[in-house]
Amino acid sequence: MADDIIIIGAGQAAAQAVQSLRAEGFTGPIKLIGDEPYAPYQRPPLSKKYLAGDIGYDRVELKGQDFYADSGVETLWQTRVTEIDRRQKHILTGDGREFPYGKLLIATGSRVREINVPGFDLEGVHYLRNIADVEAIQAHFKPGAKMVVVGGGYIGLEVAAVAAKRGIDVTVLETADRVMARVVDPIVSHFYERVHRAEGVKIETGVTVSGFEGTDKVTAVTSGEGKSFPCDFVVVGIGILPNTELAVEAGLTVENGIVVDEFCRTSDPDICAAGDCTSHPNAVYGRRLRLESVHNAIEQGKTAAATLAGKEKPYNQVPWFWSDQYDLKLQIVGLSAGYNQAVVRGDPEAGRSFAVFYLKDGVLIAVDAVNRAPEFMMAKILTQKQAVLDPKRIADETIPVKEIAG
Numbered sequence: 001m002a003d004d005i006i007i008i009g010a011g012q013a014a015a016q017a018v019q020s021l022r023a024e025g026f027t028g029p030i031k032l033i034g035d036e037p038y039a040p041y042q043r044p045p046l047s048k049k050y051l052a053g054d055i056g057y058d059r060v061e062l063k064g065q066d067f068y069a070d071s072g073v074e075t076l077w078q079t080r081v082t083e084i085d086r087r088q089k090h091i092l093t094g095d096g097r098e099f100p101y102g103k104l105l106i107a108t109g110s111r112v113r114e115i116n117v118p119g120f121d122l123e124g125v126h127y128l129r130n131i132a133d134v135e136a137i138q139a140h141f142k143p144g145a146k147m148v149v150v151g152g153g154y155i156g157l158e159v160a161a162v163a164a165k166r167g168i169d170v171t172v173l174e175t176a177d178r179v180m181a182r183v184v185d186p187i188v189s190h191f192y193e194r195v196h197r198a199e200g201v202k203i204e205t206g207v208t209v210s211g212f213e214g215t216d217k218v219t220a221v222t223s224g225e226g227k228s229f230p231c232d233f234v235v236v237g238i239g240i241l242p243n244t245e246l247a248v249e250a251g252l253t254v255e256n257g258i259v260v261d262e263f264c265r266t267s268d269p270d271i272c273a274a275g276d277c278t279s280h281p282n283a284v285y286g287r288r289l290r291l292e293s294v295h296n297a298i299e300q301g302k303t304a305a306a307t308l309a310g311k312e313k314p315y316n317q318v319p320w321f322w323s324d325q326y327d328l329k330l331q332i333v334g335l336s337a338g339y340n341q342a343v344v345r346g347d348p349e350a351g352r353s354f355a356v357f358y359l360k361d362g363v364l365i366a367v368d369a370v371n372r373a374p375e376f377m378m379a380k381i382l383t384q385k386q387a388v389l390d391p392k393r394i395a396d397e398t399i400p401v402k403e404i405a406g
Contacts, residue, residue, distance in 0.1 A: 006103075
């Protein structure tokens, strides 16, 4: 038991932790426990190419079952952990089994934020978080079908883009006054609204969903503003919540995520946590962050594995994210909250390639790059360095992006 490591959760962070534990030289027993019937798989493609039917499960699976067997990892799929007993140092599962641990990694990820309005449980109201969700949504993909998307964030717009290409009549309802308002500048929001409308997607902003109509099956979405939007099915994408219940019940410190240090250690030195479910310190931004991204899950998986293997490799990186919609790849570096100047490189009105640089008192804190891989790559370096940039040099496309720092 002293050497046993149990990993609760089977997502990106967990899969990375398994690989990194072996790479760090840990040779003891590892148990990987997940509540889905699948080995760890990538989630971002679910709302993109997987939903579109362009790729299958073999393209989203992170590692095949053979990898875990060859790595000496015991896997328990379709198994839910119900309790962590820190005093006895064991975990309990929903089917009554008990497993002792020496060290523990909590990588429970996150779940969809559900909408609580009348009719929320009608047939045809869907969320998108896992493979089963995708399969349920795909069953409605028939040309001419009417879909309402509740939420104009990444997931909602990605689903809208896929559905529009499949001949679905799509309406997006967003509470804010613009899409992706939580993460991008109005310049980027308005560009994406224009693109979606050109593809036939109807976008309604400033709309509060008050309920779903229908007897057994959803037939319309109603708003607090008195409008009704007929539909054959609905996809709700209004954010996610961290899965912290096990940590809370175990008495670990939880504040907008399981609180970890730069080594992914929780308030219990024998327990680490990684991925969407954590709140970690970030020196670049000078505050704690809870991130919902593949990059964060992978890097925290590496850090947690090092800690569990008796090494210390601090995690302190600038976050990055991406979204694929139509032929557009939006790549985001950093967090733009608190910026006081947005500088555009390229012309979003004239083409489909530009970047927005966010400055706070002259310091680069984030970049949104649309079909601009060079700006994205340079932004990673400059944001990490907290570079002070001249707005005129950013906007001047005669200056190579590698030289905008002067």
